Amino acid sequence: MIYEDILTSLESEHRLRRIPDSQNGIDLISNDYMGLAQRRNEFDGEFRALCYDTPNSASASRLLQRDQEAHGRLETYLDALYGKQTLLMNSGYHANVGALSALSVAGTLTVSDKLIHASMIDGIRLGHGDTARFAHNDMDMLRKILERKASSYRSVIVAVESVYSMDGDVAPLYELVKLKREFPNIILYVDEAHAFGVFGERGLGLAEELDLIQEIDIIIATLGKAAAGYGAFIATSETLRSYFINSARSFIFSTALPPSLIAWNQLMIEKLTSMTDERRQLHELAQWFRNEVEAITGRGCQSRSQIIPVHAGSAEKAIAMAASLRENGIDALPIRRPTVAAGTERLRLSLSVALTREDLVKVLDAIRLSLL
Template identity: 40%
Template sequence: MTVWNDFLSARMADKIAADNERVLTPMARDGLYAEVAGQRLLNLAGNDYLALGARRDWQHDFAQHIAAPEAYWSSSSSQLLTGHSPSHQQVEQTLARLFGREAALTFASGYQMNFGLLNALADNHTLILADKLVHASMVDGLLIGSAKFLRYRHNDMAHLHALLSQHHSAYERILIVTESIFSMDGDVADLRQLVAYKREFANVALYVDEAHAIGVRGATGLGCAEEQDCLADIDFLVGTFGKALHSVGGYVVCSDLTRQYLINHMRPLIFSTGLPPINMAWTDYVLQRLKDLQAARTHLQHLSQRLIEHIHTHFGDCVSQSHIVPVLCGSNAAALARARALRQHGMLVMAVRPPTVPKNQARLRISLNAGLSVEQLQHLMACL
């Protein structure tokens, strides 16, 4: 093992020297707070955007009414064996009804979803045009697949159109891939413009990840596609349950044909254990109540706008258009120092460093949630 130990030690030394070492820190969650090393901190680092982790009334009601067939803590097999429970089917039916689609399919995680879908959907007759800042799960799916892919400049519709014009006749199919709300900058894709490009070029389809938008945007919480009135125009509309919906897993809403194709071709779905039935039952419980959370969505948007304006005033440009608000620090050391300073004031905010963000763009990633009060937001802004 000496050779291996030398290799691992050298690589870790590089990480530490660059202020880029990552560690797993045990955190006990308590509603809006997290306890870290004995310190109780206001949690501004997680993705529980609707503060459902603090909804003890929902949790108690769910526990009181959970049916025995749903109360299994593991699926114990892939969905193609015995892991597709009535709870899985119910979630798919709820998603299809809410989104007005023929079908839906669920996955063990958002990472598995993007990685497996992009790999399964495309072949060497397909060109994928992906926004430069799409999530690592999408990038990894593109890298392992056989399709050619190009990256268009972030949210640069003119660059994307130029690539479509240049390449559309050379490929049988083109897939545009984007997030709706971007996870590190908090800005929003122009889905209406993407739909216009789809209509202009007959062989183009759209793949949109609503991971950070589901629950918090749109009149009934269905995301930016609902907000921009283009739900029916996106071919592969995906998202996650593990953020605003306070559950676990990922989903795609699609056609019956797409669902059947993925069941037969998507390797991470075929060979992974299905989500536990009890988690799926909780997911459906939340989905059924999503439309009733408009007051929480409105409050979250109000908090977000106030913080964005504060960042504009005191730190310069802020590209965010959402509840994810970055504070650019530049160096890894500067971001870590600011995160430690906020912790001393009782707030948990994470320093995000490369490769999650570009080199020299380390930042604080402030993740707001609907459970925060105006007074708590004011305290955060004063500390910043």
């Protein structure tokens, strides 16, 4: 069978993915950046009180659902936080696939950073408009594309992440906003999956930290990472919210999130908004750790966030490094093609405020050993 051949060649290239056994070492894999998922027992009482008599299934798509109370309440809460109109989506994957495919109609150009997440790539691929890509964070290249092409389209969607999921570096949001002023048909689309909960005074993301929320047309935030829940939302204008309700197929043709989960999501987001001290603590920890990793590897680290890559250079080496860390009680995932480009295979270390410096000193020792 052709699929057996594909699996065999993946195996021979050290690229065969397997669902890992459960892990219980120092966790550098999960995206529980604010440590909220680990503290779930603390919130049990509050959650139960909120969830009394709340259904565990929406039983229909949002457009057909009878009970919209929990969804409406959370959207109203998020609208007030962002000063925008928000729309809950079933996951970050649903949000990007639904929103980008809906935006990319004939007469539009979608210009995206080369390192955007697979869910954004899939959304763009499903669209019918024209597409172009610029090298990662290369604003000169983006400008050249815009100068050449923007005036031929009704709308140009510029799609980026604020904190990149594999390198932990950040998009130049100020420059993007400046370009938007120069090219008025730009719709700026920013996926804050790894920044929501982690950046900004109330944890609303890098856009909040830089005071750019109102300048960005579409913000995507996911709830399965720092928010310790599941789902996502789009924060945008009233017009685009209405447009997504009418054309984002992942919104229209999928059962809505369960009301009980919505209640949990809201509880976690409320906690997140007041975790300003923890956010500062996480950023300090990450900065110290990045400096230590740079000293060990002798190579500069682009990361400006809690996501810190340690480059291995090949899939085989990345796997060996992860195995070596595991022997020392540390769980870290090797990242290979197609998630990252060949030659840039790495360990992706994801820090959480729940980790202590002592934990991370052990991690640094283990990294040193794995590089020998």
